[in-house]
Amino acid sequence: MQENNSEYLFSSITMDLSWNTDVGETMAGFFQRLKAERRLYGTRCSNCLRVYLPPRPVCGNCWQQMNDWVELGEQGTIVGKTVCYYEILDSMTGKPRTTPFVLGLIQIDGADTTLNHFVETPDPDHVSIGDRVETVLRDTLQGNVGDIVHFQWLGPPTTSSQGSKK
Amino acid sequence: MVYRAVRACLDDASLTMPEIEAVVTASADLWDGKTASNIAITEAVGAVMKAETRISGDGLLALMHGAMMILSGHYQRVLVVAHGKCSEADVDAVSNWCFDPVYQQTLGVTDSQALSLQCQAIKMRAAEMTGEESIGALVRAPSWSDSCGLTVRQGDGACAVVIEAGDDGIVLEGFGYDLDAHYLGDRDLSRCDGLARAAKRAYEMAGLPDSQTDINRHYWSLRAALQLPPWAEAIGACSFIEGLATLPNERHQIQWSGLPPFAAGMQRLIAGVKDLRESPGSDRSLIHGCHGPAGQMQAVCLLHSDGGPC
Numbered sequence: 111m112q113e114n115n116s117e118y119l120f121s122s123i124t125m126d127l128s129w130n131t132d133v134g135e136t137m138a139g140f141f142q143r144l145k146a147e148r149r150l151y152g153t154r155c156s157n158c159l160r161v162y163l164p165p166r167p168v169c170g171n172c173w174q175q176m177n178d179w180v181e182l183g184e185q186g187t188i189v190g191k192t193v194c195y196y197e198i199l200d201s202m203t204g205k206p207r208t209t210p211f212v213l214g215l216i217q218i219d220g221a222d223t224t225l226n227h228f229v230e231t232p233d234p235d236h237v238s239i240g241d242r243v244e245t246v247l248r249d250t251l252q253g254n255v256g257d258i259v260h261f262q263w264l265g266p267p268t269t270s271s272q273g274s275k276k
Numbered sequence: 277m278v279y280r281a282v283r284a285c286l287d288d289a290s291l292t293m294p295e296i297e298a299v300v301t302a303s304a305d306l307w308d309g310k311t312a313s314n315i316a317i318t319e320a321v322g323a324v325m326k327a328e329t330r331i332s333g334d335g336l337l338a339l340m341h342g343a344m345m346i347l348s349g350h351y352q353r354v355l356v357v358a359h360g361k362c363s364e365a366d367v368d369a370v371s372n373w374c375f376d377p378v379y380q381q382t383l384g385v386t387d388s389q390a391l392s393l394q395c396q397a398i399k400m401r402a403a404e405m406t407g408e409e410s411i412g413a414l415v416r417a418p419s420w421s422d423s424c425g426l427t428v429r430q431g432d433g434a435c436a437v438v439i440e441a442g443d444d445g446i447v448l449e450g451f452g453y454d455l456d457a458h459y460l461g462d463r464d465l466s467r468c469d470g471l472a473r474a475a476k477r478a479y480e481m482a483g484l485p486d487s488q489t490d491i492n493r494h495y496w497s498l499r500a501a502l503q504l505p506p507w508a509e510a511i512g513a514c515s516f517i518e519g520l521a522t523l524p525n526e527r528h529q530i531q532w533s534g535l536p537p538f539a540a541g542m543q544r545l546i547a548g549v550k551d552l553r554e555s556p557g558s559d560r561s562l563i564h565g566c567h568g569p570a571g572q573m574q575a576v577c578l579l580h581s582d583g584g585p586c
Contacts, residue, residue, distance in 0.1 A: 121378045129309030129364050168279055170324030173293040175279065 136167040139179065141253040148247055152221050154178040163221040183219030186261065188241045190215035190224070193234045202256050210234045216243055216261050231263035242267050278359050278434045279320040285355070285436035296438070297351045298327035302338035302358035304538050304567075306370045321357045321436075334358070334497070335435060335542030336565030336575040340451045342439050352441045359434035360536035367430065375569065376458060385460075390569035391427065394465040395502045401466035402505075402520055411502070414520045423524075426532065427500045433536030435543050446552050449560075450484070450578040452477025460570060468503075471510035471566075471574035478562075478576040479512075487512040491578070493551060494562045495529045495544035503571065504528065511562060511576065541565020541575060552581040559583065 133141070136153060143151045152161040153176040155169035161180050168175055191214040200207040212229040214237070230246070231237050243261035251257045286293065299321050303313040310316060314323075314330040321328075327345075331338040335358025342354035371387030403409055411424055439448065454477070456470035457463050479486055488511060498504060505519030508528065513519075524530055529551075535543055541563065548561040558581065565575040 121382060123377055123381065125373070127306075127309075127369050127373065128366065131309055131364050132361075166319055168319040170319040173319070173322040173324075 134167060136165050136176075140165045141257075143179070144247075144257055145251040145253040148251065149184075150182045150218055150245065151179045152182055152218075152223075154180045160222045161220060162223050163218055163225055164223075180220060182221055185242055185244045185264070186216045186218035186221075186225075187267070188214045188229065188237065188239055188243060189217045191229065191237055191239060193237070212237050212263075214243070214261065218245070225258075227258060228260040229263050230260040237263055238266065240267060241265060277361075277432065278317045278357060278436075281359070281434035281436040282321055282355070282357060285438060289438045291353075291438060293322040296322060296326070296353060296355045298329075298342070298345055298354045299323040300329045300331060300338045300342040300345070300354060300356050302331045302333060302335040302356075302538050302542070303360065304332055306373060307360060307362055307365050307367075307537060309365060317357070317359065321355065327351070333538065333573060334565040334567040334575055335539050336451075336545065336563065336577055337453060337541075337573075339437065339439065339448075339542065339545065339577065340453060340575070343448055343451060346439065346441050353438060354440070355436065355438050356542070357434065357436045358539040358542040360430075360538040360540075361432045362430050362537055363432050371569070380459070385569075387569055390460055391499050393460060394570040395500050397465035398502045398506055401516070405517060411520065414517070416521045417523070417525070423532070424501045428498050428530070428532060429534035430499075430537050431534040433539045433543065435536075435539045435546055437542065437545060437549070445584060446549055446579055446581045448577060449580045450478040450480070450482030451576065452479075452481065453573065453575040455568075455573050456571075458568075458572060463570070465570055466506055468507050468510040468571060468574065470572070471507055471564075471576070472512075474574045474576045475511040475562075478578050482578045482580070484578070488562075491527075491560050491562045492555075493527055493529055493548065495548045495564060496531075497535060497540040497544055497565050498530055499571070501530070504530070507564070507571075510574075511564075538567060540567075541577075545577060545579075548579055552579060555581055555583065557583040 152163040153165035154161045155172050155174050155176050157172040157174045191212055193210050193212055195210045197206045197209050212234045214229040215224040215226050217224045242264040244264055246259045246262050247257055248259050301314050305311055305313045331341055338358055339356050342356045345351045345354055368386040372381055375381040375385050408414055452474040454470040454474040476486055504523050505516050508514050508519045509516045545563045548563050552559055561579045563577040567573050
């Protein structure tokens with residue numbers, strides 16, 4: 111019987127591709143306002159009055175171009191969350207993110223849509239839907255998504271911490 | 277860019293977005309730098325809460341997909357949108373990644389190299405058939421002599437059209453497409469058998485003979501001027517040598533100023549429709565689209581106008 115000397119052969123490929131993606135007029139407006147005013151802004155559809163954050167150029171429901179900018183609150187409400195125990199690389203730092211950590215869907219006061227971002231808290235297992243959070247920006251803003259460091263968990267809502275609803 | 281194209285399209289058709297039943301888009305992930313290049317345009321094309329499909333290929337394939345949705349009887353009116361933004365990518369690096377990962381990609385082959393190999397093959401075929409070493413010696417049209425060494429620039433662009441069920445106005449009477457072998461060495465690059473098969477399918481669908489004299493204008497998605505003679509041969513418009521000598525002429529429309537990849541076929545379609553609208557009588561045009569190295573994928577659409585309002 112012939113001895114099987116076969117071996118797997120591989121073709122090693124290293125991807126080295128880069129793109130310069132235009133952020134578009136709307137996200138450019140968002141970053142410019144964030145950098146200049148340290149405030150989050152959304153875009154509002156003049157038809158359905160929905161406020162989008164992140165801002166979008168066109169309302170998906172009404173197919174209406176949105177040019178109205180709305181200043182939003184510094185705080186928001188957790189409307190969805192998950193606690194992650196599996197270590198991942200933080201794409202903004204390139205380093206592993208310490209586990210466990212909370213990834214939340216944050217509805218900033220004044221917005222109708224939610225941002226997904228990290229919720230910083232001393233006790234991830236005690237974060238609940240409906241809890242309040244506050245936006246934490248880095249000290250020196252650069253006009254990109256890394257300017258939002260995380261959302262600081264504040265705890266369950268109180269009368270004074272409830273954001274104004276439209 | 278995409279929103280402006282869709283807006284202009286609906287305004288031209290006197291339609292509103294709620295009247296659109298389904299959306300088909302064409303774009304390429306690698307060129308856009310996204311793993312699903314339709315995610316960034318969902319709102320712009322009005323696809324939220326609609327039947328939406330994305331084709332990773334030339335826009336004419338998206339048009340055919342939309343046409344098949346209508347032919348299925350399930351949809352009456354479909355919006356077709358194509359876009360390409362090669363300005364954001366390193367086209368040579370991206371196109372290298374489109375080749376097979378074991379052989380051609382590893383060699384560093386790019387789209388522009390494939391195009392250059394194709395042009396050389398066309399020149400060699402001309403030399404073998406005529407004994408003339410120079411293409412210029414075969415060319416009779418002065419304008420062709422000046423332009424036969426040109427390549428068509430790739431740029432950014434977005435195109436949108438609405439197609440609907442019916443047989444009035446400008447009718448899409450036939451379409452066909454064909455994917456040739458991927459390996460450059462598996463094909464005779466001086467010919468375009470894939471285009472010949474695509475055209476044959478379109479002609480059969482339209483009930484036309486393969487050798488075409490009834491088509492008044494051809495709208496080409498060329499990357500290089502030298503592709504025109506063998507490709508015109510493939511659709512049955514003329515022989516290769518005749519094409520070398522006489523093309524281009526007014527029957528063969530070329531967008532020398534540039535075409536956006538993946539929106540090119542749709543751009544040619546819109547140009548053809550606009551000309552047909554101004555045509556006073558019965559008229560027929562062939563629209564050509566392609567993508568892939570050295571025109572690996574070929575697509576043909578046949579438009580017919582009875583001269584009525586549209």
